Amino acid sequence: xxxxxxxxxxxxxxxxxxxxxxxxxxxxxxxxxxxxxxxxxxxxxxxxxxxxxxxxxxxxxxxxxxxxxxxxxxxxxxxxxxxxxxxxxxxxxxxxxxxxxxxxxxxxxxxxxxxxxxxxxxxxxxxxxxxxxxxxxxxxxxxxxxxxxxxxxxxxxxxxxxxxxxxxxxxxxxxxxxxxxxxxxxxxxxxxxxxxxxxxxxxxxxxxxxxxxxxxxxxxxxxxxxxxxxxxxxxxxxxxxxxxxxxxxxxxxxxxxxxxxxxxxxxxxxxxxxxxxxxxx
Amino acid sequence: xxxxxxxxxxxxxxxxxxxxxxxxxxxxxxxxxxxxxxxxxxxxxxxxxxxxxxxxxxxxxxxxxxxxxxxxxxxxxxxxxxxxxxxxxxxxxxxxxxxxxxxxxxxxxxxxxxxxxxxxxxxxxxxxxxxxxxxxxxxxxxxxxxxxxxxxxxxxxxxxxxxxxxxxxxxxxxxxxxxxxxxxxxxxxxxxxxxxxxxxxxxxxxxxxxxxxxxxxxxxxxxxxxxxxxxxxxxxxxxxxxxxxxxxxxxxxxxxxxxxxxxxxxxxxxxxxxxxxxxxxxxxxxxxxxx
Numbered sequence: 001x002x003x004x005x006x007x008x009x010x011x012x013x014x015x016x017x018x019x020x021x022x023x024x025x026x027x028x029x030x031x032x033x034x035x036x037x038x039x040x041x042x043x044x045x046x047x048x049x050x051x052x053x054x055x056x057x058x059x060x061x062x063x064x065x066x067x068x069x070x071x072x073x074x075x076x077x078x079x080x081x082x083x084x085x086x087x088x089x090x091x092x093x094x095x096x097x098x099x100x101x102x103x104x105x106x107x108x109x110x111x112x113x114x115x116x117x118x119x120x121x122x123x124x125x126x127x128x129x130x131x132x133x134x135x136x137x138x139x140x141x142x143x144x145x146x147x148x149x150x151x152x153x154x155x156x157x158x159x160x161x162x163x164x165x166x167x168x169x170x171x172x173x174x175x176x177x178x179x180x181x182x183x184x185x186x187x188x189x190x191x192x193x194x195x196x197x198x199x200x201x202x203x204x205x206x207x208x209x210x211x212x213x214x215x216x217x218x219x220x221x222x223x224x225x226x227x228x229x230x231x232x233x234x235x236x237x238x239x240x241x242x243x244x245x246x247x248x249x250x251x252x253x254x255x256x257x258x259x260x261x262x263x264x265x266x267x268x269x270x271x272x273x274x275x276x277x278x279x280x281x
Numbered sequence: 282x283x284x285x286x287x288x289x290x291x292x293x294x295x296x297x298x299x300x301x302x303x304x305x306x307x308x309x310x311x312x313x314x315x316x317x318x319x320x321x322x323x324x325x326x327x328x329x330x331x332x333x334x335x336x337x338x339x340x341x342x343x344x345x346x347x348x349x350x351x352x353x354x355x356x357x358x359x360x361x362x363x364x365x366x367x368x369x370x371x372x373x374x375x376x377x378x379x380x381x382x383x384x385x386x387x388x389x390x391x392x393x394x395x396x397x398x399x400x401x402x403x404x405x406x407x408x409x410x411x412x413x414x415x416x417x418x419x420x421x422x423x424x425x426x427x428x429x430x431x432x433x434x435x436x437x438x439x440x441x442x443x444x445x446x447x448x449x450x451x452x453x454x455x456x457x458x459x460x461x462x463x464x465x466x467x468x469x470x471x472x473x474x475x476x477x478x479x480x481x482x483x484x485x486x487x488x489x490x491x492x493x494x495x496x497x498x499x500x501x502x503x504x505x506x507x508x509x510x511x512x513x514x515x516x517x518x519x520x521x522x523x524x525x526x527x528x529x530x531x532x533x534x535x536x537x538x539x540x541x542x543x544x545x546x547x548x549x550x551x552x553x554x555x556x557x558x559x560x561x562x563x564x565x566x567x568x569x570x571x572x
Binding site: 005009012013016020024027085088089090092093095096097098099100103264265266267269270273 | 326327330333335336355356358359361363365366368369370371372373374378382383385386387389390417433437445
């Protein structure tokens with residue numbers, strides 16, 4: 001089968017999954033839950049000020065939250081879906097269908113890109129409407145665009161890699177806990193410069209910090225760069241760090257995914273199902 | 282199309298230090314329905330997964346539709362249908378939506394002889410899910426879900442269909458409906474089918490040929506009738522004399538019955554000579570192996 005028809009199948013699959021995400025009530029409620037909490041937190045933070053300035057802490061946090069949503073949607077979301085789909089046999093079904101795995105992965109990339117970008121647009125509209133200081137200039141829009149594209153490239157392949165490596169959904173907490181820690185280290189809810197130097201170092205290793213920084217650069221007045229490391233948005237470093245993670249993820253994901261898919265078989269799905277039923281709830 | 286759909290020569294499988302298959306040989310001819318029977322742990326699922334290309338074998342030669350399953354491509358994959366145990370996937374999708382989507386993967390592989398995929402409405406009708414066509418898959422009953430699995434397995438009009446314990450967990454009604462579906466498939470489509478089961482009645486009903494797998498070896502290979510005949514030397518004679526019920530196993534039922542009449546004459550009532558059926562053969566063979 002040639003590449004274009006595989007892409008077409010993948011997009012069709014993504015489109016259908018996207019429709020399910022919006023029409024299947026339980027998923028819709030779960031999907032809306034986190035954004036609603038985020039908005040609530042942001043609204044509560046509006047009255048507070050960034051230390052040393054009169055700028056609203058809520059307005060500073062809003063672009064950072066967009067950065068988190070990329071890491072969350074692309075990495076955690078994709079990893080979780082991969083694990084669920086492996087549990088219930090969706091992956092095996094894809095494997096039993098000609099070009100099914102390629103279309104499956106393309107579908108996942110489509111869904112996760114689309115939902116993440118929709119989240120971006122909604123948060124952005126909310127920010128522009130209700131958070132003073134959040135604005136979108138032409139230059140800001142260009143920054144937003146490339147940070148968003150690089151952000152998807154840096155997170156989705158990582159999510160696919162993680163989802164393929166974690167053998168059992170029970171280990172998912174092993175991903176969620178560090179993720180929560182990373183939010184704290186990435187200067188999302190408070191400027192990173194207020195952390196100890198070595199913690200700043202750890203935070204700067206991971207893409208979440210750079211996603212937040214890039215989004216802040218795109219949406220906030222340039223004066224606010226003063227609360228960042230070096231008093232600058234450091235956009236060349238944002239570009240470099242996100243590109244590095246993208247290259248890493250794109251190199252790791254295909255072989256890891258292939259290895260995982262190769263090992264899938266009916267008896268493995270059945271064995272997992274049995275284990276799941278024995279699991280105390 | 283060649284006459285042989287699948288050929289297995291000296292197939293061996295070892296997990297760690299345990300041998301699961303000790304060199305099995307068989308072939309499946311085109312258009313045949315073959316049942317792979319055997320107790321749990323005999324290696325049925327391992328065998329079928331190797332043929333499906335889902336598992337790498339340890340040794341031996343396997344050819345399925347002219348290719349080695351381990352190295353065959355998407356073109357080959359498009360000619361196979363797979364129905365496995367315990368599917369729960371695509372719960373949010375609607376029945377017709379999923380069949381139409383999965384069918385579209387096969388469109389490229391249509392040939393002059395085989396149009397692919399199956400028309401969605403026609404396929405849904407074939408498996409008796411017309412009333413559920415627009416329902417979400419999560420809301421289907423166990424039997425309906427299984428019929429959907431079969432529909433997905435055949436949506437690309439496979440030349441060879443694998444059914445792994447298709448009716449385990451079915452109630453008798455669902456089982457009967459399923460058997461009728463398989464009959465319709467094999468009659469109308471002349472599909473070649475390999476199914477695994479531990480239900481002997483099912484094998485007798487569906488299969489042209491039965492392979493009995495015990496302890497990683499094929500211990501019998503033949504039509505259900507042939508296999509039953511192998512044991513037919515063994516028969517059971519039951520009768521009643523003066524209200525007393527007797528049962529006697531014998532190798533020579535005719536001679537025994539003649540003697541019986543010679544001895545008791547008219548007093549023999551409720552005479553019954555029961556020859557071995559597939560189940561007796563199966564149990565005898567498995568028992569023999571386990572000794």
